[in-house]
Amino acid sequence: MEKLVLLPGPVMVHEDVLLRSAKQVMNHRSEEFEEILTECVELSKYLFQTDGNVAIITGSGTAAMEAAIYSLLEPGEEVVAVVNGKFGERFADIAERRGAEVRRVEFEWGKVADPERVEEALADSDAEVVTLVHNETSTTVLNPAEEIARICREYDALFVVDAISSLGGVEFRMDDWGVDVCVTGSQKVLGCPPGLALVAVNDRALEVMEEKDAGSYYLDIPKYLEYLEKDPKQTPYTPAVNAFYALHEALKRLKEEGLEARWERYRLMQRIVREGIRALGLELFVEDDEIASPTVTGVTYPEGVDDREFRGEILRDRYDVVVAGGQDHLAGEIFRIGHMGEVRIRDMITAVTCIGLGMRELGVDVDVGAAAEAMADVLSEVS
Structure with missing residues (x-):
């Protein structure tokens, strides 16, 4: 039996996208x-909500992060890195590897980034770049990107956003908000297999990049944009052709559904999961609905529940449901339910029900019936 994969990436993929990726390769x-490349770029602009430039790189989301940092910064330059989880740390680590002077603005994991502290850091430094993870997958927190973007503009700092696990699943308007660089990957909300990294860059950031000595041969964003001006348009290096097939199909599906409609669908799935988990009697890692991720939900383990036994022997092997564990110091403390990619309302209901049944097997006092009622109530509000 096929398992219900509810990871925060990689995700389940629609059959049409899978079939498209199975086509024979062509001359790149x-x-x-x-x-195909041209349509992917144009549809990606719709995804980012930008009229700017989009580079598509064969690589993971981390490749997009590194491309942004290595194209924007030179050794010795200052950057303010907002850190409230694993991937905020990764942005800071990449900048340090580049040789930048990194000022980390750190928050407790599970807490939202405070724009006032970001402003204080900018006021007290010469940083010209600020990095932020919009949706911190490791902690299931949604950070205030729009508000921090306004602050960056006031201080004339370039704002670089990792929207790898949010773009397409929650409101994000690159141009309207004043985001200068935004990165994402194919393997999360877009519902594609892993393999492609997308980087959107406005003209303001591109001007800075073109003046820099890029620290990477392969991850040089201006190089990718330069090759989009050739005839025919192309990538500077051999791309993962079949991954482009999949991305093309997934982006067309997104455009057909409509961004606002998808944002609304993801919010609905989030509500179903969160209300179902609450009604079971389990504790959400992020209790505040206002800052909770719309694409992944964290649940705190009841005392005495073993992560490997619950996620592996019970949930995965017995109920065919795959969820993610916690990262770093949260390993064994929480599990995370992804509601992104090719998943629907019924999958959320199935997941919450199986989680309840699995917890009951381990002796945890949960109320599966109450969870079913709570999820039905959410659905009745929108029907």
């Missing part, structure tokens, strides 16, 4: 591939 310097 051909007019035929140019058509």
Whole structure:
């Protein structure tokens, strides 16, 4: 039986996207591939909500993060890195590896980034770049990107956002908010197999990049944008052609559904999961609905429940449901339910029910019936 994969990436993929990726490879310097590449770039602009530039790189989301940092910063330059989870740390680590002077603005994992502290750091430094993870997957917190973008503009700092696990699943308007660089990956909300990194860059950031000595040969964003001006349009290096097929199909599906409609669907799935977990009697890692991620939900383990036994022997092997564990010091303390990719309302109901049944097997006092009622109440509000 096929398992219900509810990870915060990689995610379940629609059959049409999978089938499209199974087509035979083509010449990546051909007019035929140019058509796919061009449409992927244009549809990606809709995804980012930008009229700016989009580079598509064969690589993971981390490749997009590194491309942004290595194209924008040179050794010795200052950057303010907002850190309230694993991936905020990763942004800071990449900048340090580049040789930048990194000022970390740190918050407790599970707490939202405070824009006032970001402003204090900018006022007390010469930083010209600020990094933020919009949706901190490791802690299931949604950070206030729009508000921090306004602060960056006031201090004339370039704002670089990791929207890898949020873009397409929650409101994000790159141009309207004043985000200068935004990165994402194919393997999360877009519902594609892993393999492609997307980087959107406005003209303001591109001007800075073009003046820098890029620290990476492969992850040089201006190089990718330069090759999009060739005839035919192409990538500077051999791309994962079949991954482009999949991305093309997934982006068309997104456009057909509509961004606002998808944002609304993801919020509905979030509510179903959160209200179901609450009604079971389990504790959400992030209790405040206002800052909770719309694409992944964290649940704190009841005392005495073993992570490996629950997620592996019971949930995965007995109920065919796959969820993620905690990261770093949260390993064994929480588990995370992804509601992104090719999943629907019924999958959320199934997951919460199986979680309740699994907890009951381990002797945890949960109320599966109450969870079913709570989820039905959420659905009745929108029907």
